[in-house]
Amino acid sequence: MRTLVINAGSSSVKIALLDGHEVVSRETVEPDDAQDALGKVLEERVDAVGHRVVHGGTRFTGPTLVDDDVLAGIEDLRAMAPLHQGPALDALRQARAALPDVAQVACFDTAFHTTMPAAAHTYAVPARWRDELRVRRYGFHGLAHEWSARRAAELLGRPLEQLRTVTAHLGSGASLCAVDRGRSVDTTMGFTPTAGLVMGTRSGDLDPSVPPYVIGEGLDAGDVATALDRKSGLQALAGSSDLRDVLARVDTGDDDATLALDVWVHRARALVAAMAAAMGGVDVLAFSGGVGEHQPRLRAAIVDGLGFLGLALDAERNAAAGVDGEVDAVIGADGHPGAVVVLEAREDLVIAGQVRDLLEDGPLQDDPG
Known part of the structure; x- marks a missing residue:
């Protein structure tokens, strides 16, 4: 599977194309140059696109196939991550428009932190804030933290x-x-x-x-x-x-x-x-x-x-x-x-892995009838 990974951060955009575990190309550009760089890589053969999305709230707790409803759900969280959610949404919309028949998967930084115990993620604020307004500790950079912990263990054997x-x-x-x-x-x-x-x-x-x-x-x-x-x-x-x-x-x-x-x-x-x-x-x-x-x-x-x-x-x-x-x-x-x-x-490796795991029995497989 050739997976295009788009990581739209607050100060840069990282774009990688991976064929299985092998890197075909990797590039880091300034946000102003992201549209041109993305347009070039979209000319390559792409089987699936994985997007880093910073905030998944309580709704998105794992990699998720993107449709209009999911896109609206990501938009709904823009105020919680104003520096990040907008660039991710822009990249999602551009990739969906350019590759309408290719699966787009959102991979959320917050998902890794869903294992935090209540003592760590609960704020001592009124119940309405917590229950209705979704005020809690979400945590971010989860894709990077997941990779770091895994790779550190490998380095140490x-x-x-x-x-x-x-x-x-x-x-x-x-x-x-x-x-x-x-x-x-x-x-x-x-x-x-x-x-x-x-x-x-x-x-x-x-x-x-x-x-x-x-x-x-x-x-x-x-x-x-x-x-x-x-x-x-x-x-x-x-x-x-x-x-x-x-x-x-x-x-x-x-x-x-x-x-x-x-x-x-x-x-x-x-x-x-x-x-x-x-x-x-x-x-x-x-x-x-x-x-x-x-x-x-x-x-x-x-x-x-x-x-x-x-x-x-x-x-x-x-x-x-x-x-x-x-x-x-x-x-x-x-x-x-x-x-x-x-x-x-x-x-990029974590995102590509999540995309493969999600799609291995999904839309990229032949329908057995």
């Missing part, structure tokens, strides 16, 4: 079912997940992808009284919501959403950049520890995502404060991983109870 893994997917959007023996039991993002870690333009965790306070001081409610998603995080603290720029300015002694980095690292360390606490410990910490894969300095800044969890880095291994092209590597120091790895995020 240990069964996934025996490992307590903290997966750290760090990019312009970022989250952590506590994967206890293959199952998500806690994560840092919540009702929307704004919660948790400090991100490129997103605030991360914030006292819930702050928005009504600043609105009461005269700010527009819509502007506040936009600011928390698009004008906060590193952008607000350092004037840049790119950690590479922040690090370069730290090295020049820039005070704003130094504070931004300190805040970013402080939150990351604290939440790694929180994820470990959800599992009663940690056997492996797995870094992925653009920042997690390619910034040894930031990996070190996080792990250097986590020795009490049995985690430590080998300086040479860490410095080499993700710098010279090779990403997947064990970078933890020998003789410590916890392992540390870095690996390439491969949501």
Whole structure:
């Protein structure tokens, strides 16, 4: 089966064509260039299309064949993930129009987190909010966290079912997940992808009284919501959403950049520890995502404060991983109870696998009559 995988993120669009498990082509483009890039790959033979969709709410808990009703259901969740749901919907509509006879499958980031216990996903808010308005912790980056936990076990040569893994997917959007023996039991993002870690333009965790306070001081409610998603995080603290720029300015002694980095690292360390606490410990910490894969300095800044969890880095291994092209590597120091790895995020392989699993007895098979 040749599966086209479309991953429309908040800052980039990843497009991959896979023939079974083999990669035919892979490309990452800016959102503005996505339509042209997608148009070119749609000229290839495609048997099925798998789409990463960030929010599935409580309705979509696994890969789902897309029809008009499903498309409307995804649209209904747009307000819960405003940076992501729109691009995914655009890609879905373009692919359906170009390939009307090809199965389109939505694969949801939230689905991996449906295994979280009630204690982890329930907010202490009024019953109507929880029951009628669907207010709960959903969690995101589930496709990436699922891959990271699985691949980390492979790198270590240990069964996934025996490992307590903290997966750290760090990019312009970022989250952590506590994967206890293959199952998500806690994560840092919540009702929307704004919660948790400090991100490129997103605030991360914030006292819930702050928005009504600043609105009461005269700010527009819509502007506040936009600011928390698009004008906060590193952008607000350092004037840049790119950690590479922040690090370069730290090295020049820039005070704003130094504070931004300190805040970013402080939150990351604290939440790694929180994820470990959800599992009663940690056997492996797995870094992925653009920042997690390619910034040894930031990996070190996080792990250097986590020795009490049995985690430590080998300086040479860490410095080499993700710098010279090779990403997947064990970078933890020998003789410590916890392992540390870095690996390439491969949501495309998870999505392609989900598409194959869903369709193997479905519309791509001959009707036996």
